[in-house]
Amino acid sequence: MKRKGNPITRKELTITSRSMRFSWGLFGFEACLTVIFLIAIAVLGVENRYSYVRSNASRFSSFIAIFPAVSIAELCIVALIIPVMTATLISGEKERQTFDIMLTTQIKPMQIVVGKMMSSVIKVMTYVIMSIPIMAVGFTLGGISWWALLFFLVFTLLTALLEASVGIFCSAACKRSITSILLTYFIMGLIYMGTFLPIFITALMDSFMTVFTGESLAMSGSMLALLPNPVVLFVEYFSLALGGESYFVKEMVDEGLPILSFMGEKCVWLIISSIVILLLSYLFLRLAARAVDPLRGGRGQASKAKTAVNYTPVRQEESRQNIAGGYGQEESRQNIAGTYGQEENRQYTE
């Protein structure tokens, strides 16, 4: 029977499913979430006890906050573990020299990086899916639809795809696993925090403008830089899922940003941001595929080739002379007689 799918993903998952590390990782992940869940319940319980409003309805509605609390904790754990999970995927294969063997087969570099990425995304999504029972407690209290959970899984998948793509790229680009982990954290830090920089600059300029000219700057343009930011995606998602209000789109529509006011939908940020994140993931995968392809990675050395070829004939002639003259029989025999023991072709007489 022919097996379908990416062989690299299949191999990674086969190996993972047999290792105890994955089982312990799963246990640790769920244990962390359970602890966070219990802490969240305890905090909410304390809040309710000392709250001025003591109605049962208010107590129930406050428990809705368990869902975002556990979800955010889960996202943080996912964001932290993916770089560690992906850092050794390519560099580990290189260290074992199995990567060289892979590259001599018919598989394309893009298939290798996609296979590696998919395996880590599947592993992380297994962690996330296994945590649904913990998160589902929030749903039993009402207030959040099952669709919200489905979209949470979709957006978590997108975040995992982006993180894994960046991780694979860093693993392909770096020789050491630790460098790869640090570089992944750095790039993800840029995406998570660096994308707020345009807003910060715009706000700064706005302050100056207000002081000196009395006019104010529109913030919505700089907000577009937040599209590839999964944190913002989740902020928008939670504001929609819990309050029914779109924070970013409302802001932009109010400021009259044409494309968003044209679309005018509640979940437009979620859609565009998801597409941008997918495109960014693809870009990092392409870069990773390029980094692992030995035949493409050496392009920059063409100028050196020309320099080298210039003195080819002289070198080759030298070599020939060495073989013909320098290592002639006479000299060889003298060396042999004088120095070394001999290999014999024995021919015994009868």
Add this chain to the structure above:
Amino acid sequence: MLTIEGLYKTYGKQMAVDGLSLHIPKGELFGFVGPNGAGKTTTIRIVCGLLKETGGRVLIDGKELAKEPDAVKRCIGYVPDFFGVYDNFKVSEYMEFYGSLYGISGEECERLTTDLLALVNLSEKREEYVDSLSRGMKQRLCVARALLHDPALLILDEPSSGLDPRARVEMKELLMNLNSMGKTIVISSHILSELSEMCTSIGIMDHGRLVAVGKIDDILNGGQSSEQTREKQIAVLEVSREHHEDAVTRLRQFTDFSIESVMENKIEIGYEGDEVRLNELMMEIMKQGVILSGFYQKRENLEVKFMQLTGSGEDTEHEA
């Protein structure tokens, strides 16, 4: 089968492969030898498409690597010097995994796995984990893996490094067996005696250059074929202690050869001609009543030749 034309590879300012040109015909078992850092592995990695060359070109079965990398990869089976294993992976799964990387799966892969494991004598290890195999078994498994897509050219980089004597012999037999099946094999190794026993031709590399290439006998004869050799040869006659003095006296009467040295139970004679001439001389000597317990032609061995050919670069460097 394999043609390398003016191959160059530089790492920064360092020249790893310096204008290497080589042609290996189909069906050869070619040995690549050279000291550490000579450029053997770099050359092999370029040929396998694992490294981009700085200049020159590589053709395998008439296809140029730079232009048709996929077609070239289909012709190559590569066995690296270090066998990497995946934890928790069985032998059959290992073969199935690489089969799928070559685009072979299902029943065909099953059949090939059975045949190849039988070829490398690992049939009974089929359901065992790869990391539980001995180093020699792993290396044979690696050869079986490299043969999955039936490549015309098998390239092995130091396949015997770290193997015990028994595993080495098994590996040598396997390679010779494959060569007899028509596979062209390129093998890089430091074990010269092993190469001289199994290779049909060798290439000696030093400082990125090919300093000698051809049939082993031709290289030992300094580039001339054994038939062409007309220079002075040395033969060693083995004589028992009681017949030693008598033998020396009788041999001094011959004018066809000269006595080069006399040892306790060996006499070295110098003569001109090939092995046939040596046999004729021995017949004449024995007809004259010289009692010999054995004789052989004194020949250079590959180690000696290797030392001569690869030593000069260092000298030149020091002089420079």
